[in-house]
Amino acid sequence: MNARTVVPPAAVIVGAVVAWHVVVIASGLPPFILPSPVGVVRSGVETWNVLGPAIVTTLSETLLGLAISVTLGVAFAGAMDLVPLVRRALYPLLVASQTVQILAIAPLLVIWFGFGLTPNIIVVVLFTFFPMTVATVDGLTSTDPDYIRLLRSMGASRARIWRTVRLPAALPSFFSGLRLSVTYSVVAATVGEWVGGSGGLGLYMLRSKNALETDQVFVAMVITTLLSIGLFLCVFLCERLALPWYYTAQRREQWDEQGIY
Template identity: 55%
Template sequence: MKLRRIASYGPAFVLAFALLLIWELYVQAGSIDQLILPAPSTIGSALLDNSSTILDHTLQTLEETILGLAIATVLGVLFTILMDFSSWIRKAVYPLLIISQTIPIIALAPLLLIWFGFGITPKIIVVVLYCFFPITVACADGLLSTDKDLYRLLRSMDANRWQILWMLRLPAALPSFFSGLRIAATYSVTAAIFGEFVGAEKGLGIYIEMATNAHAIRLVFAAIVVTALLSLLLFGCISLIEWLALPWYHLSAVKTLQEYHAEKTQP
């Protein structure tokens, strides 16, 4: 099943390879100056030649990303439980969550820099602000999608609200929670880099800014490649954790998909 899952990504790898090949041939043909758009091979060479420096900046960005994502996850789950236990809190907090997404981070980030300095704290806060909303909303929607029959069954067995939450509602909300977490993971690296753009001593964001100012476009692309790989790595790790935590959910989804294809192939 794992081999089949890996094989399902084959078309994506083929398309990516084809695009890189076209890009390489286009640049090598002299259609564009490599100072403006370097070839993939040039970007790869720059990545290898500057690997130690880029690694140092990458570790800083990764630290900010993981800490911010972890804090956003904890806060998101806690806020979801609070909103679920009190309709008054939900009505008071939920609109504020939506309004918070209308505040441009580009305007807030300089203020965080003034309040907390050039250290790691402002970058973590930026990551939290980016990731908190999708996690909270996804988890809240998951709690609301609890099977009503199972809920009535537990109520008939005199289960209290905490027991129902722990035994039924939270497990049922896990698929939605992981969906929100995957979305947040794709935002998290970008959020950390954006925080570094505003002001930092180290990180991929400040590295990209310095490379841009030096007109070292190949180094800019090298950092972008690392950024994309970090996002894919986090996405993959969360998907793996989800697979290990929810084997029943994925097996049921695969079985449903197989039944659907079997019905379509029937005459």
């Protein structure tokens, strides 16, 4: 990351915030329709005693849900890769799981599991399990068969080939899935909280909306976005550290020459 990648988006954000502020002042809209950025920051600070614990709740649900999704996703992908029957049996169900009406199921989860973290964690899993599994399965099946032939010709066992070729080859795809999942996850947690009315930023947002405290709705939106971006950056950093070969300077230079960057 350098000035070339940071400055342009930062400039756009600053410009947008300034434009927002100017519009609010020039139009004279009442704060419950469109609060100014300054008003949003102020109400964030004023409600911090509620907001702080809400952030902790939402972040806990998000991280736990993600952890479960990653574990399950990798386990399912591995099973589907190793046993074709499992793949045939589970793949359609997986797609079906993604089409489940989460807005309908979230209140039911509250009925089944009570007003705790559990129903919201499940909502996060429902949102993120699918991209995690599909990306990992795709990664595992993307291995160039010529590598497998080469290793077999060296006398490598199946387990050895898995460890030496298939798993590393699947990692870029796994991380793509993780990046997708992470961006969904915070929103998923707040959706669960909103629908179930069970706490966290979702509940904060719901109450603020009902009280016409529009500035607080904006506070929650901004914080949700920041959390998502933060998590995304964490994954991005992990990926850079785990896959140095995937991001060699050379590759980047080639892309520059091609005008891709």
